Amino acid sequence: MIDIILGFMVVILSLVGAVSIVRFLLFGIYKSSKDKTIMLITPASSDCEDIEYTLRSCAVKVRWMGKVRPYMVVCLDNGMDDITREICTKICSEYEFMTIMKTDELTELFGVKESNNSYIE
Helix, strand or coil: CHHHHHHHHHHHHHHHHHHHHHHHHHHHHCCCCCCCCEEEEEEECCCCCCHHHHHHHHHHHHHHHHHHCCEEEEEEECCCCHHHHHHHHHHHHHCCCEEEEEHHHHHHHHCCCCCCCCCCC
16 A cells, blocks of 8 residues: 555656656756746735735746746835835845836836837836
8 A cells, every 4th residue: 555655656746756857957958048037927006905815826926937037026115005015025035036126116117118009007
């Protein structure tokens, strides 16, 4: 009986290892030669109830991508209230690749000039 359980565990761990190798190879193959930064941007407005879940979900996605590409998670301030800002600040301090930005800071980062037909609200 123990032989069957150990055999099953070996098969499961082998599959997990194979998936990790395939993931690493795929991210390496599809890597851009210019090595551009990948950004995950999540907007947060006043009374955003699920902002902690959203930011931690972004962190897990970035960690899953591994160190193959540069990455950054931006919590976009679209008029956060004090409680939401406190939650975002706490979570962003836990991860070195997370930051809080206002809309004008993000437009400066991308070098977008202000116009009447702005896509960022």
